[in-house]
Amino acid sequence: MELPLRPPIKPMLAKLARTMPSDDGLLFEPKWDGFRCIVFRDGDEIELTSRNQRPFNRYFPELLHVLLDALPDRCVVDGEIVVAHAEGKGLDFDALQQRIHPAASRVNMLAEQTPASFVAFDLLALGDENLVDAPFGRRRELLEEHLSPNAGVHLTPATTDPAIAERWFTRFEGAGLDGVMAKRLDGTYTPDKRTLVKVKHERTAECAVAGFRIHKDGEGVGSLLLGLYDDAGRLHHVGVCAAFTAAFRRELVDDLGPLTEDALDDHPWRDWVEAAAHSDQRMPGGFSRWNVDKDLSFVPVRIERVVEVTFGQLEGGRFRHGVKFQRWRPDRTPDSCRYEQLDVAAPVPFDELLAETGSG
Secondary structure (H helix, E strand, O other), X not given: OOOOOOOOOOOOEEEEEOOOOOOOOEEEEEEEOOEEEEEEEEOOEEEEEEOOOOEXXXXXXXXXXXXXXXXXXXXXXXXXXXXXXXXXXXXXXXXXXXXXXXXHHHHHHHHHXXXXXXXXXXXXXXXXXXXXXXXXXXXHHHHHHHOOOEXXXXXOOOEOOHHHHHHHHHHOHXXXXXXXXEEEOOOOOOOXXXXXXXXXXXXXXXXXXXXXXXXXXXXXXXXEEEEEEOOOOOXXXXXXXOOOOHHHHHXXXXXXXXXXXXXXXXXXXXXXXXXXXXXXXXXXXXXXXXXXOOEOOOEEOOXXXXXXXXXOEEEOOEEEOOOEEEEEOOOOOHHHOEHHXXXXXXXXXXXXXXXXXXXX
16 A cells, blocks of 8 residues: 555544633544444555554454445545434434454444444545645534435534533534543644544442452552442442552452451352353453454452442443543442442433534
């Protein structure tokens, strides 16, 4: 593929914020809950690469022809791959994750049942011109001029009005917005650097601790497995919190070690391997979808501890984004950790967001 920017190129990254910036010279865009993807096109050749430079072509075959119809003959475009919920409940990240599967037959089946879309938001090269050092405002104008949206390819909405961005932030969280991006119109493209601003939601929850995984270096606890009870009294796996300091990882071993004794006797996830095949409960464990050699098995503990965590959104019964340890809650009992405590966004159809913002 002969392009000014040959793959791989790393995408720009963002710094986290909790309030909408109001500086002059900013363009605001929705941040989609999907897979970051840079598209390289040279004639009839299309190459999709992930944020971590993994090839995406085999996982999203339905995107190849719609991208050929929508993109200029020679270009590099930054964007997001998303899957709309089949029942009109915004974006479906769980369905998107299912696409990362080793069997081509399953990928092709899912491509028909839950087709993906591509949302474009930056143009890095056009023809023989490398646009990385061009101001973002110019890159956006060229993208609007040369992109031909269709049923599978969309131009991300954009506004310079912070009030409109704030409305998107609150109104369309349930459509699959992972937040709002703020980009300087005079900014250049800076791969792998946190020069963007991402405004994200933050909520708290009290969760039962049902187990832990050892850190990848073998020293201390790498992550805590979190559970919430439903109305029937079943404990569902809702995610993990991790990113602990080395000192806290060792402290957690001392705290949780005694709780491993006889932990399996009455543990609700004891038979998760068998139950996962036929239960609607959220279960932990298994193997990483991205790395089949990475064991995600866990060390069970007696369910006696409650932890308060922050999270961004609940999707498909699991926490999405920003799950961080805040503090232990000795004043709470595990059976009080229920879904009903959560403040989550009401679902909004993905198409409704695109219609209201005028993108297509």
